[in-house]
Amino acid sequence: MKKIFVLLSLLAIANLFGQEQRFQGQPPVNAVPTDSKPVQKQWKGQFAFPDQGITFSNEFDGARLNGLVQNNDSTYTLLITSENTPINTSPWYAFKVWGKRPMTIDVWLTYQADNKHRYYPKLSHDGVHWTALDSLRYVEIGKGEKAFGPGSLPEKVKMRLEVGPDTLWVAGQELENSARVNAWMDSISQKKFVTKNTIGKSREGRNLNLLSIGDTDSKNMIMIISRQHPPEVTGYLTMKSFVETLSSNTKLAKKFRKEFTIYVVPLMNPDGVDNGFWRHNTGGIDLNRDWANFNQPETSAVKDFMEGMVEKTQGKFYFGIDFHSTWDDIYYTVDPELHGNMPNLVSTWLDGLKKRIEGYDPNIKPNGDLVPTTVSRNYFFVKHGAEALVFEVGDNTPRDFLKEKAEKGAEALMEIMLERIKDIP
Ligand SMILES: [Zn+2]
Numbered sequence: 001m002k003k004i005f006v007l008l009s010l011l012a013i014a015n016l017f018g019q020e021q022r023f024q025g026q027p028p029v030n031a032v033p034t035d036s037k038p039v040q041k042q043w044k045g046q047f048a049f050p051d052q053g054i055t056f057s058n059e060f061d062g063a064r065l066n067g068l069v070q071n072n073d074s075t076y077t078l079l080i081t082s083e084n085t086p087i088n089t090s091p092w093y094a095f096k097v098w099g100k101r102p103m104t105i106d107v108w109l110t111y112q113a114d115n116k117h118r119y120y121p122k123l124s125h126d127g128v129h130w131t132a133l134d135s136l137r138y139v140e141i142g143k144g145e146k147a148f149g150p151g152s153l154p155e156k157v158k159m160r161l162e163v164g165p166d167t168l169w170v171a172g173q174e175l176e177n178s179a180r181v182n183a184w185m186d187s188i189s190q191k192k193f194v195t196k197n198t199i200g201k202s203r204e205g206r207n208l209n210l211l212s213i214g215d216t217d218s219k220n221m222i223m224i225i226s227r228q229h230p231p232e233v234t235g236y237l238t239m240k241s242f243v244e245t246l247s248s249n250t251k252l253a254k255k256f257r258k259e260f261t262i263y264v265v266p267l268m269n270p271d272g273v274d275n276g277f278w279r280h281n282t283g284g285i286d287l288n289r290d291w292a293n294f295n296q297p298e299t300s301a302v303k304d305f306m307e308g309m310v311e312k313t314q315g316k317f318y319f320g321i322d323f324h325s326t327w328d329d330i331y332y333t334v335d336p337e338l339h340g341n342m343p344n345l346v347s348t349w350l351d352g353l354k355k356r357i358e359g360y361d362p363n364i365k366p367n368g369d370l371v372p373t374t375v376s377r378n379y380f381f382v383k384h385g386a387e388a389l390v391f392e393v394g395d396n397t398p399r400d401f402l403k404e405k406a407e408k409g410a411e412a413l414m415e416i417m418l419e420r421i422k423d424i425p
Helices: 001-023 179-190 233-246 249-261 270-274 297-313 347-354 376-384 399-421
Strands: 046-049 055-059 067-072 075-080 096-098 103-111 123-126 140-142 156-163 168-171 192-202 205-212 220-226 261-266 316-326 330-334 364-367 387-394
Touching: 001 220, 046 205, 055 075, 096 103, 096 156, 103 205, 156 168, 179 192, 179 205, 179 233, 179 270, 205 233, 205 297, 220 233, 220 297, 233 249, 233 261, 233 316, 233 387, 233 399, 261 297, 270 364, 297 376, 316 376, 316 399, 330 347, 330 376, 347 387, 347 399, 376 387
Parallel strands: 075 103, 220 261, 220 316, 316 387, 330 364
Antiparallel strands: 046 055, 055 096, 067 075, 096 168, 103 156, 123 168, 140 156, 192 205, 205 261, 330 387
């Protein structure tokens, strides 16, 4: 009896621990005004230290480095600030550094008041291939106690870097600026059933590009978007694998594209991404708060596109998904009691995903409070009846697991939607 009690107590503690460790999700989103606000543009140039032969630079798209001081021959302190305030704790940074000769330097990353270090440093020698900094070369100061959120973060960090004539790139995540995203879109549009075109322009005149995958006269449509928030690269990478699976040469994907056409806006906020912003567009607004007001060109372009397609085809969007990144993997879904064009598609799908990945238990947070529409998911569901969700991936989710979830998720979705469309007259 005693033994059983001990066992039960241990189980209870383990369970409590498990719950504490699981990300509980963000509090409900409140509607906010989305009229444009000023943003502070970053000074661009080189921070050069000729005596040591060391140069730092933020002269590339996606860079973020706002200030720098030399502490001694081999130590530098960097300041990273946001485009405006108030702002989410998602302090993006990216810079290049090189030296006339090989040397070891210490670089402190510090942030504007009330902000902390979030993104684990990644290094590259070509801006394309990235590896995480060796943890032995990384020191955190003033780390919070919490498991997730700003309370889990250190105040500042020190990186020990090897620099030399070969430029070293340092960034919070893999650098996926608009040039890189466009190159991916161009490569996938080599397929004869994929086209790339522009549905609008950002405030700074960058194209808002759309991929159309399948027959653009089809009445059965799905909508995919990502990167409303610039630093959310893991969400973008997941979207990429998801879209690659939907446009692959498998029997399933070919069959799916006969029934459904897929529309994708992979880079919702090209200005924010290329300016190295933490969260907003160049109107100073969180785009994922503008899906009721449509004050910003990026959100309006998608609205006009989707409503235009419904008008043109007299068809429907059956599914809408918006990829993001946060503290840990989570799915923000619509309350399954609420029915759109393919009732319970999302819950059936996440169930299918769970079955396909051994030991995987998706963290799902449904929400039934959808008006005003404010966020993309609510707009997709309320305006179009598209079964919709926000697919959030952790900042540190291993990249091969992102890919697995995306590929298996896309396969499960195609199977379920092909089955369900048979019942729709
Ligand atoms: Zn986001």
